Amino acid sequence: MILPKIKEIRAYYCGGATAKAAGGGGDYHDQAGGHWIDDHIATPMSKYKAYEQSRQSFGINVLGTLIVEVEADNGVTGFAISTGGEMGCFMVEKHLNRFIEGRCVSDIKLIHDQMVNATMYYAGSGGIVMNTISCVDLALWDLFGKVLDTPVYKLLGGAVRDEIRFYATGARPDAAKEMGFIGGKMPTHWGPHDGDEGIRKDAAMVAEYREKCGPDFWLMLDCWMSQDVNYAVKLAHACAPYNLKWIEECFPPQQYDSYRELKRQAPAGMMVTTGEHHGTIQSFATLSETGVDIMQPDVGWCGGLTTLTEIAAIAKSRGQLVVPHGSSVYSHHAVITFTNTPFSEYLMTSPDCLEVRPQFHPLLVNEPVPENGRITKETLDKPGFGVELNRECDLVRPHTH
Ligand SMILES: [Mg+2]
Secondary structure, three states: OOOEEEEEEEEEOOOOOOOOOOOOOOOOOHHHOHHHHHOOOOOOOOHHHOOOOOOOHHHOOOEEEEEEEEEEEOOOOOEEEEEEEHHHHHHHHHOOHOOOOOOOOOOHHHHHHHHHHOOOOOOOOHHHHHHHHHHHHHHHHHHHHHHHHOEEEOOOOOOOOOOEEEEEEEEHHHHHHOOOEEEEEEEEOOOOOHHHHHHHHHHHEEEEEEEEHHOOEEEEEEEEOOOOHHHHHHHHHHHHHHOOOOOOOOOOOOHHHHHHHHHHOOOOEEEEOOOOOOOOOHHHHHHHHHOEEEOOOOOOOOOOOHHHHHHHHHHHHOOOOEEEOOOHHHHHHHHHHOOOOOOOEEEOOOOOOOOOOOOOOEEEEEEOOOEEEEEHHHHHHHOOOOOOOOOOOOOOOOOOO
């Protein structure tokens, strides 16, 4: 079979600081006011009073969505979205394009290696450069699947289970339980600058939802890089009586020794997890060595599907789980092929967490949502990642080449 070549790559953005705010899409922090995702959530900036109440106040939504579209010379197109906005567009159209146009649609690993190595001098340990590379990589997988009329999960070797079970990340674990999810993960609202009172308040929140959700429903805390070891250990032990399943991302990504120490001092049986802000394969190898129980890469930020499969292999070799940070269809097609991903994350983007809304609303057409906390294999049986770009959104192409 002669496969087509890639004719053109194009990059667009929507939302973020240079466009209309509250665009949602790939930058899911870019929401309107009153949303649970911006309600006094503990962050590394919370120690500054002016930035304590709202993450948007320090600019969590400035980047906006990056959309990468690749077109083959037979007219088939693939696309993907991530967080990266206008800066990502520059990288795609002025730098990465040279590795893509003219290549066969199946040259995904070669293109990936060239993108990673050619940006190494300015990529640091990930960040927006890796977000952008991830978006290109996902667009290439989507194109490859659409050219072959095959879902991406089958290109990866096929499903190892018939359905994906989800836990919900949001502010209402009780509502998540009613909707059929297997667990609920809440953000912490307080941090080390709040002292023991902060620990009491967040532990009280866990206690409240343990009471509402019964003894067996999973409850977890997501700490978004906001803590130090002493605070995290005390919080973990304060939540142990309420059977907290795991405590997530207590520290900044590169504080490997802190993760190792938390794992050593955490209550028996409570899992320690992290990974969504790690951006290189090497950082996941180091993270794995700390002994964390679950690695949580984001497929839109870690280097794409090509890197995610490598991270899953690192985790598997140590008996660790890999449960990606929720990234909708881009996660679904990967995790259904991983033997060490027994469940997955669904990020609630409805303002009050009382309904299941497509995570990347309004940018993807036909984006599936869990029903009764599940997505079946058959739901994914569409070419590529099974979604189309909603061109009614206000897409801007700031650069061409
Ligand atoms: Mg998280």
